[in-house]
Amino acid sequence: MSLKCSHISKQFGRLKAVDTLNFEVQTGEIFGIAGPNGAGKTTLFNMITGMYTYSGSIAFDGRELNGLPAYRICRAGIARTFQIPQLFASLSVSDNIRAGAHFGSRRNKPEAETIEEIIDFVGLGEHRDHKAAHLKLLDKKLAMIGAALATHPRLLLLDEPIAGLNPSEITQSLELFYRINQELGITILIIEHFMKVLTELSQQLLILENGKKVCLGPPHEVTRDQRVIECYLGEDHD
Ligand SMILES: Nc1ncnc2c1ncn2[C@@H]1O[C@H](COP(=O)(O)OP(=O)(O)OP(=O)(O)O)[C@@H](O)[C@H]1O
Ligand SMILES: [Mg+2]
Numbered sequence: 001m002s003l004k005c006s007h008i009s010k011q012f013g014r015l016k017a018v019d020t021l022n023f024e025v026q027t028g029e030i031f032g033i034a035g036p037n038g039a040g041k042t043t044l045f046n047m048i049t050g051m052y053t054y055s056g057s058i059a060f061d062g063r064e065l066n067g068l069p070a071y072r073i074c075r076a077g078i079a080r081t082f083q084i085p086q087l088f089a090s091l092s093v094s095d096n097i098r099a100g101a102h103f104g105s106r107r108n109k110p111e112a113e114t115i116e117e118i119i120d121f122v123g124l125g126e127h128r129d130h131k132a133a134h135l136k137l138l139d140k141k142l143a144m145i146g147a148a149l150a151t152h153p154r155l156l157l158l159d160e161p162i163a164g165l166n167p168s169e170i171t172q173s174l175e176l177f178y179r180i181n182q183e184l185g186i187t188i189l190i191i192e193h194f195m196k197v198l199t200e201l202s203q204q205l206l207i208l209e210n211g212k213k214v215c216l217g218p219p220h221e222v223t224r225d226q227r228v229i230e231c232y233l234g235e236d237h238d
Contacts, residue, residue: 001027001061001077001154001187003048008056009211010043017043018054019211025155025204030181030188032202032219034195036232040211041191042083045157048189049073049080060155074104079153083160083191085140087147089133093124096132097146104151115150122146122176138169145176149184156180158190162197170197177201195233199223207232 003025010018018040025031033041046052050070058065065073079100087096097118101110119128122142127135132143141161148156158177162170174197180186192198198205199219207214207228214232215225222228229235 001025002059003078003155003187003189004057004059005048006057006059008044008047008054008058010040010047010052010054016211018047020056021208021211021213023206023213023216025187025189028181028185028187029203030177030190030201032198032205033189033191033208034193034198034205034232035208035214039208041208042159043211044208045080045159045189045191048157049078071103074151074153075106077152077154078157079104079148079151079155080157081141081144081148081159081161083163085137085144087132087140087143090131092129092131093135093139093143093146094119094128096143097150100147101150104153110150118146118149121149121179123172137164138173141165141173142176145180149180149186153186155187155189158188160191160193162192162194170194174201195223195237 005021005023008018008021035041047054048058050068050073060076088099094115097115098110119125122145124139124142127139162173165173177188181188202219205219205222206216207222209231215222215228
């Protein structure tokens, strides 16, 4: 797995949401992304996953993704979750995960065993037949992760996966992210606002502001960077 973004930009009218950005994600790592609201974080995910047109190059394992439709990018091995849970509200948890498997595969029929394994892996066994609409926020997020895993990704993009969760739900989610990374060997790109969590989880941290890279490096260095403190963390951060 390798992901290399070279000079990528996305403009909405006169707004440069992502502005000539360069970075590379290494195999097996957890790569954190943070920055103020409107910095371009979600836009970046929409570019990588083929939801937006853009300029520049995104290479995944050396293959150019720019111009490919979203399903081809997914089938190449990149899956994502959304900042606001996106599920089929009237479908059950298992059918939502099955829908993910269909999107991410050329085969017509995903194996039932795989779906069951994923439901257990994300911890939704008791909710497998419940409609997505009736789930609490954590379970919606877990179902979305399950649907993403059902596409058999090598790279998983998580957009604010712990926003809105309580402390014990956050602990449960972080354990799941570690298991996805370590047991399944999936590289993770994670957008979050909780610096403590990002610092703990990630090997590299990218800070964006106004679509531009402010700083990229190991978290303990990035959080001490004066530009990062000025634009995002504030002087009195811990
Ligand atoms: N489809 C769109 N059309 C027009 N402007 C957009 C669109 N999507 C995003 N933007 C604008 O691009 C900028 C970056 O938005 P983006 O959603 O990527 O920010 P973000 O870093 O994810 O912020 P947040 O932390 O609030 O989720 C914002 O100014 C936003 O209003
Ligand atoms: Mg966002």
